[in-house]
Amino acid sequence: MNLESHLVNGPLLPLWICEQTAAWEEALARDGAAARSGACASFQGIIRADAVGEDTVEAIEYSAYAPLAERLFNEMERSVANRHNLHAVRIWHSVGLVRAGQCSMLVVVRAGHRAEAFDGLRAAVEAVKAGAPVWKRELLSGGGTRWVEGTFAQQIF
Amino acid sequence: MNLESHLVNGPLLPLWICEQTAAWEEALARDGAAARSGACASFQGIIRADAVGEDTVEAIEYSAYAPLAERLFNEMERSVANRHNLHAVRIWHSVGLVRAGQCSMLVVVRAGHRAEAFDGLRAAVEAVKAGAPVWKRELLSGGGTRWVEGTFAQQIF
Amino acid sequence: MPSPMPVTVLFFGSLSDVAGTDRLELPSPGDLHALQSGLEARFPALQQTPYRITVNLEFTHGNTGLAPGDEVALLPPYAGG
């Protein structure tokens, strides 16, 4: 269990998500944040078996500029927490191979009330989508691969 | 594991949430919904140790009109899923005693894309808040109890 | 004349404090309005509390007849979540 790292090799499996989330919440409970939190919201990004012409997406291979990603994920967490009055926010993202149906991204937030949690969760997910130095290549059922076209959004976190 | 019932005796404990969510997702995978879902979002309502005068809230005792609640939770799930284009939505709510820091409500949604998941999650939570025949009484550190004033919102689901 | 048949009345939330119980078996007064009048005479604080009514799990608006074995529930404003 490594609470420091945001990047995880391979899919974020259900048991891992449970353990990681529990460890994170225990750490929060120790610093007293738990008593003030009335809302916890989470988001999982999951690989869709989308059709691509005659093929379907079987998996996605993620790559990241790891040291830069770690720093930017930390900055996103701080910025979204401040802006949305969150008690805590935590981002995890896969690198390497993740198959269709598996989870490649997890964001969890805690806040005093539900409105802050909803807004903060959405903001954190959009920040990852727009600002994380991560790239992906689809592995197709026909054996081919395809880079997924990305975006250079304005920095939104 | 009872996937049929929305009401759960006592708090929704972390391990129970993991097992229940996993069972629910397995059931979805069997009917093929998993391949189309790119986003899974969840909300946990947690008891805050709020100050009440000189006291703090130590626990909440929930009661529900169980057969009506079960029917209305089913209706909320169907209605929110249709309106927000969700592949699935599931509500669980505690009855009985839940202590500060514990979870008393869980909503999980799956959708093709994140925008639907965010909007649907929020709509489902608001539907529970406004439309579930559930009542709660705070148990205070000084030994007293206090009914939490409720609302008769317009039916929003 | 047959004797009145019992109906079940359920009190939820703070109304269980008003009634001092969460459940009463009462001889049916024939219809809902008569039942409400009887309850409000017995528990005057009921008149100060807004509540919805279901009969056999269906919300009712206005009066309705009550049959033996009917379950009437008094639901104060909800406070779930």
Next chain:
Amino acid sequence: MPSPMPVTVLFFGSLSDVAGTDRLELPSPGDLHALQSGLEARFPALQQTPYRITVNLEFTHGNTGLAPGDEVALLPPYAGG
């Protein structure tokens, strides 16, 4: 004159296909613009792809000097999540 010192160039996403590798060690041309000119001459498709640049994990805009051991990264549009 000292001989040029090496810098590391990292290619991410589709740029690793353009360069045929995700990492090159190159003798430093002295500054970033010279490095870019060299890379674009060697891999013309670089000119068709928008990318951001970091030097030692800091985003750069415009030219900057390169020192021995610097790490230059070429980042095409992000596609996380």
